[in-house]
Amino acid sequence: MAYVTSLFARKMVAAAGAGIDQRATLEGAGLNPDAPWDPKVMIPATTYYEMLEDMAEQTDVTELPIHVGASMRCDEYGALGLAWKAAPTLGASCARIARYARIWTGVVTYELREHPQGTLFILHREGERRLGLRLSNEATLASAVALARQVCPVPFSPLAVFVQHKAPESKAFHEAWFECPVTFGADLDAILISREAMERANILGDEGISRYLMSDLDGELARVQMPPAVVGQAKDAIAQSLNAGTPRMADIARGLGLSARSFHRRLSEHGMSFQALTEETRRELAEGLLRDEQYSLAEVAYLTGFSEQSSFTRAFKRWLGTTPASYRKALS
Structure with missing residues (x-):
């Protein structure tokens, strides 16, 4: 519920x-x-x-x-x-x-x-x-x-x-x-x-406080998220298909042995949409790949389903408010 x-x-x-x-x-x-x-x-x-x-x-x-x-x-x-x-x-x-x-x-x-x-x-x-x-x-x-x-x-x-x-x-x-x-x-x-x-910069923007709060929120999110099996399986399937471009819901559903309608209903029961799940998978995959220096920014863009690095950079900035290069630099 x-x-x-x-x-x-x-x-x-x-x-x-x-x-x-x-x-x-x-x-x-x-x-x-x-x-x-x-x-x-x-x-x-x-x-x-x-x-x-x-x-x-x-x-x-x-x-x-x-x-x-x-x-x-x-x-x-x-x-x-x-x-x-x-x-x-x-x-x-x-x-x-x-x-x-x-x-x-x-x-x-x-x-x-x-x-x-x-x-x-x-x-x-x-x-x-x-x-x-x-x-x-x-x-x-x-x-x-x-x-x-x-x-x-x-x-x-x-x-x-x-x-x-x-x-x-x-x-x-x-x-x-x-x-x-x-x-x-x-x-x-x-x-x-x-x-x-x-x-535009926020009035009270503070990177130090932000890092502390986001760490706390990540922990809280992990506690409440506990994705059902179908969500975890779908995210795995999406991640594996991203290097061929943005996946289609019907294809992911078929791979899970579900009809597109049943898959949509199962996601809706957990307050999720396929589009939002795909975005979340892309973001999580991008964050993980950027932690590994062996992947260039162009490779990370490709592996997360973007045909151009510039499109990946814009999307990543939309997700986290910073560029992939700045995110990687901050990690190091």
């Missing part, structure tokens, strides 16, 4: 204010209204979605997810929030969320993808596009922008925001808060961030 942190549920209820019966809503989600807010207390994702849908029957929730996203603070995310603040650039901050999000949630994965105008910070959440999931996606996108505004030395706004579900009756509030065009009915849930913004 997939879980989300109770912090999001409590934030949603608080933001709804007098429009709902807050105490009954929290109790209905299995939370003690009088207990301290502990982000490590988790609730089933389906319970969270049902709670949001019940709230929608009591009050207008059009603006609710934006209010909740705007209220998020780096410090509320514990070590992950500190790692976001201490990263040298916004690009590195986003890379850390993409890498460590599984510590906080089993239903969402993140991807950084190149775009002609910059970088797409993409939210992947599998499941039926029910109202609760849609509201949760909007809040997640808004929280990413809110956190970016807390670390940027100049006012930050994305170039564009994309949302897969249909638009509310008015999207004026969304566009006013994001300060950019918001496209509903898109083919992905994402924020488009300019290259300039991604490369």
Whole structure:
């Protein structure tokens, strides 16, 4: 079963204010209204979605997810929030969320993808596009922008925001808060961030603190990850096929003795997508190969499925916020 942190549920209820019966809503989600807010207390994702849908029957929730996203603070995310603040650039901050999000949630994965105008910070959440999931996606996108505004030395706004579900009756509030065009009915849930913004130094960027925090997060991720057999097998198969280019899901599924549909469902049960799993495998393989001096940067690029070293360099910088050469130099 997939879980989300109770912090999001409590934030949603608080933001709804007098429009709902807050105490009954929290109790209905299995939370003690009088207990301290502990982000490590988790609730089933389906319970969270049902709670949001019940709230929608009591009050207008059009603006609710934006209010909740705007209220998020780096410090509320514990070590992950500190790692976001201490990263040298916004690009590195986003890379850390993409890498460590599984510590906080089993239903969402993140991807950084190149775009002609910059970088797409993409939210992947599998499941039926029910109202609760849609509201949760909007809040997640808004929280990413809110956190970016807390670390940027100049006012930050994305170039564009994309949302897969249909638009509310008015999207004026969304566009006013994001300060950019918001496209509903898109083919992905994402924020488009300019290259300039991604490369700009964070206010509190600190390499020493970053190394300490990332070491701590790596340990925590290892404890919560414990990938099921199908994920481990898939990653092995992906790694072995990367030197022939980006693998196809149908081919990997066939090699595991599964249909593409069954493979997709098995990954979704663990809050993962094939695209995100391929990116994760590429990154992990690249990190491992860069630790071995016998492989040139061009060879590492080839073995991780890139036809050109420049494409590998851009992807690696998107993953870890630094270039492969700088990463190798830091290791030595």
